[in-house]
Amino acid sequence: MTKVQWLRPALAPALVLGLSLSWSAAQADSTKVEFPVSSDPSELPQVWPEQAGVDSGELVKLSQWIRDLKLDIRSLVVVKDGKVVFERYSSGLTRDKNYELYSITKAATSVLAGDLIGEGKISLDSSVTDVLGKWRPDLKDTLAGKEKVKLRNVLNMTTGLRYDFKPPNDPIYYEAPDRLKLAGGTTPELEPGKVFQYMDVNPILATAMLSAAAGGKLEDYAEEKLFKPLGMKHYAWTRADEKGLVSGGWGLRLRAVDMARLGMLALQDGRWNGKQIAPAAWVKEMTTGRSTPFFGYYWWVNNIVEGGDEGGSQPEFDTMGFKGQNIVVLPKYNAVVTMTSMLSPNGGLRDAQCLQIMRYMMSQYILPALDKKPSTPTDAQKQALLSELQLAEDSQGVPGFSADPTDTPQ
Numbered sequence: 001m002t003k004v005q006w007l008r009p010a011l012a013p014a015l016v017l018g019l020s021l022s023w024s025a026a027q028a029d030s031t032k033v034e035f036p037v038s039s040d041p042s043e044l045p046q047v048w049p050e051q052a053g054v055d056s057g058e059l060v061k062l063s064q065w066i067r068d069l070k071l072d073i074r075s076l077v078v079v080k081d082g083k084v085v086f087e088r089y090s091s092g093l094t095r096d097k098n099y100e101l102y103s104i105t106k107a108a109t110s111v112l113a114g115d116l117i118g119e120g121k122i123s124l125d126s127s128v129t130d131v132l133g134k135w136r137p138d139l140k141d142t143l144a145g146k147e148k149v150k151l152r153n154v155l156n157m158t159t160g161l162r163y164d165f166k167p168p169n170d171p172i173y174y175e176a177p178d179r180l181k182l183a184g185g186t187t188p189e190l191e192p193g194k195v196f197q198y199m200d201v202n203p204i205l206a207t208a209m210l211s212a213a214a215g216g217k218l219e220d221y222a223e224e225k226l227f228k229p230l231g232m233k234h235y236a237w238t239r240a241d242e243k244g245l246v247s248g249g250w251g252l253r254l255r256a257v258d259m260a261r262l263g264m265l266a267l268q269d270g271r272w273n274g275k276q277i278a279p280a281a282w283v284k285e286m287t288t289g290r291s292t293p294f295f296g297y298y299w300w301v302n303n304i305v306e307g308g309d310e311g312g313s314q315p316e317f318d319t320m321g322f323k324g325q326n327i328v329v330l331p332k333y334n335a336v337v338t339m340t341s342m343l344s345p346n347g348g349l350r351d352a353q354c355l356q357i358m359r360y361m362m363s364q365y366i367l368p369a370l371d372k373k374p375s376t377p378t379d380a381q382k383q384a385l386l387s388e389l390q391l392a393e394d395s396q397g398v399p400g401f402s403a404d405p406t407d408t409p410q
Helices: 012-016 025-030 056-069 104-118 128-135 137-143 151-155 179-184 201-214 218-227 256-267 280-286 353-370 379-394
Strands: 002-004 021-023 073-080 083-089 098-100 252-255 317-321 325-330 335-341
Touching (some): 083 256, 083 379, 104 201, 104 317, 151 201, 252 256, 256 280, 256 335, 335 353
Antiparallel strands (some): 073 083, 073 335
């Protein structure tokens, strides 16, 4: 008999109450499997996959495939119609662990930019030099020459700035005591707005500009405008520099189910529980190709599911992070998929191995699972799902890349 620490779509609600649940093959043969009702209204509702029109058999096969290949996929969550239908963890991890999301942080930064723009505290045409020269007068000379670089360029990666990047341990990520000084010292090389260049100098500039507009730390503004309104738990925005400035491009830590909330906010045009959390027009704008057809304002478009929906009227949009962190939004299915992992980033920005694995999982298992109609699950389907989720929890994948201390789930 194995003890279920925190079981996903079926048993997690009861475990919220602190109950210890067990499962065995003998019990599976003799016990009718019922779905317990959660008493915690702050968590997303959960249903058996079939009840939301999702084929659990495809998800079971996906989980088995992950185990067979020993992929270090730590969490995988599927939300359909606002309900969790699949919640898989490995290595004994639980729902309450948070993860370093790397560049998924940018997606949250973009939502916050939309809030501040909607409040009239900053605009897409605000100049880097104007905003930051006033906010950090000690850097006025450093920021000179960037008058043409606007917030819109910072958010769509078209600043035209040149930065001598030194992978893998560039000081902008770790050593720099004043990241803004480092970012501000970059050299204008191309005309802003002309060429898409993905680089992490830009979210440093974004964080500073948005902090100046908010009149305080961006992480505090995020807690007020995003984390608390969406009912997130155990969130953190870490890795501030010695000046106290976090990066808008990394350092955000969220639970996998709260990553799904961020995706749902975008899916629902910025609304949450009947309240407009982010301007609807901004959500549409940030998830539409701007500098290039596949990148909006810190959100990717048709990047995981190429071509989006039929006719391209409802494209897939997503946000992805180093080593295989993903939030994929699927408007056609009214669904969101999230993943945290330690997969290889080798291969380039849009061709990394971790991204190729996510694309394969989506096309071969998750989209087929979503292409069903609601039905009543059989006890055999329920038992197969629970058994596989237990096997997943007890398994441990092989990391595809070296881990930093920040990669440890907390």
